[in-house]
Amino acid sequence: MPVPQSALLHLLVCSIYWPSTPHTRRERSTEGMFPLRVPLLAVWVSLALCQYYDYDYQPASVLGPSGPNCNQECDCPINFPSAMYCDSRKLKFVPVVPTGIKYLYLQNNQIDEIKAGVFDNVTAELRWLILDNNQITNGKIAKGTIDKLTALEKLYFSHNNLTEPVIPPSKALDELKIMHNKLTKFPSGLLTDKENLTSINIQHNQLTSEAIAGAFKGPKRLLSLDVSHNKLKKLPTGIPSSLEILYADYNDIEGVAAGYLNKLPSLQYLRISHNKLVDSGLPAGVFNASSLVELDLSFNKLKSIPEISEQLEQLYLQANEINKIELSSFCKFTGPLNYSRLKHLRLDANNVTHSDMPTESVNCLRQASDIMFD
Secondary structure (H helix, E strand, C coil), X not given: CCCCHHHHHHHHHHHHHCCCCCCCCCCCCCCCCCCCCCCHHHHHHHHHCHHHHCCCCCCHHHXXXXXXXXXXXXXXXXXXXXXXECCCCCCCEXXXXXXXXXXXXXXXXXXXXXXXXXXXXXXXXCCEEECCCCCCCHHHECCCCHHHCCCCCEEECCCCCCCCCCCCCCCCCCEEECCCCCCCCCCCCCCCCCCCCCEEECCCCCCECHHHCCCCCCCCCCCEEECCCCECCCCCCCCCCCCCEEECCCCCCCCCCCCCHHHCCCCXXXXXXXXXXXXXXXXXXXXXXXXXXXXXXCCCCXXXXXXXXXXXXXXXXXXXXXXXCCHHHCCCCXXXXXXXXXXEEECCCCCCCHHHCCCCHHHHCCCCCEEECC
């Protein structure tokens, strides 16, 4: 579906501020810099609509009057006849979807039930299903509904009451969001044939490491996985080697297994902030992976700086218990071509100051434009 031109500003602002990109969702004082000259009012309006532009949402009211082939509870704009807008209407159930609908917006209602037959006209047509901010439970999803959607590409099920994922049979599924639910299990095998799945967001649930064991083995093209705000004791295993982004903030992780990153040669962004990491849980060189661009270990219990790759550009270690700075954490040795590419380093809220930096750090950290101690 093409993005409306009027949405470009919203998409731009959301990409800077909203937590769906690798460079947002940080508790960092270096954030807040806005290099573009955008009118302040436009920025605030755009931020208010970011939740919709996560799926290129354009209010039905600006797309023209509703066409005749539409459920009376909703709008199907004549300028965009393949979309049905049923959002923010205090609906208690999913209305019957007419033939020809590919994009279905049902967010911000009071839906607690999906009755049999509502998708019968679009089982091979529906591409996007947006069900965010409702009251749906697993027991109220009838058979013959989501389990018959063979062409679905995006399923958004955040802010509901699911206890386990609801996965359509579609092999075209590329984005799955089930955030802010009550997930306690993610059975292995649910994603076995989802070879086109690139993004999984299941943060803010009640998942344990045992509950997600083997859950992510199927998607061979997976790029982004967010398991933040759960009850994990360790980083998820069995992840496809294609992964580039892994967020596991706000869990109960105490360590990382030796060789963990060797199995993820494409990983660029790794966040394990707000956990229980300790030095003894980190084998030597566990984070020394040349693919990493950003590593966030802030708000843990580390007393020393772990060894990192010279290719790392962003390292966040604030709010730990670090009491020493060893140059070998950044550079094995220093020379014209041997130095750290680190640009930003946060060490504030630790037990070190600028005076603890070794004198040789000028050469080793020659590209570091921002080293924070306060």
